[in-house]
Amino acid sequence: MALTNVEFRLFRVAIAAELLALGGFGYAGWRADDAMDKSGLGNYGQFLWWTKWANVAFWGAVVIWMLGMLIGWRLDRSGARSPLGNSSFVLFCVGAPVTLVLAYVAMIALH
Numbered sequence: 001m002a003l004t005n006v007e008f009r010l011f012r013v014a015i016a017a018e019l020l021a022l023g024g025f026g027y028a029g030w031r032a033d034d035a036m037d038k039s040g041l042g043n044y045g046q047f048l049w050w051t052k053w054a055n056v057a058f059w060g061a062v063v064i065w066m067l068g069m070l071i072g073w074r075l076d077r078s079g080a081r082s083p084l085g086n087s088s089f090v091l092f093c094v095g096a097p098v099t100l101v102l103a104y105v106a107m108i109a110l111h
Contacts, residue, residue: 007071007074007075007078008075010071011068011071011072011075014064014067014068014071015068017060017064018061018064018065018068018096021057021058021060021061021064022057022061022096022099022100022103024053024054024057024060025054025057025058025061025100025103026103026107028050028051028053028054028057029050029054029107030107031046031050032046032047032050032051032054033107035047035050061096061100065093065096065097068093068096069093072093
């Protein structure tokens, strides 16, 4: 059962890293959108720089999400109970893509 405590810590770190990556993706996408106008006028270099970081944050979030799903699956198979209830594993696995889609829709709606 000692491994379960390590896995819980890894799962918490994965949740924090996922939120950080999704927040970074939203911020970098917002800054890239501000750097370049829809008509093509703006600072192209700054647009490319922020787009690159949005790309890094997005793929980082995808990798962290997959690792978090593996950790959650292992915790679920071991019969471990999350301090927040069993639903926290499911929320992590489903919550990240839903949050990403909602952030994308919000960014479209706000601009």
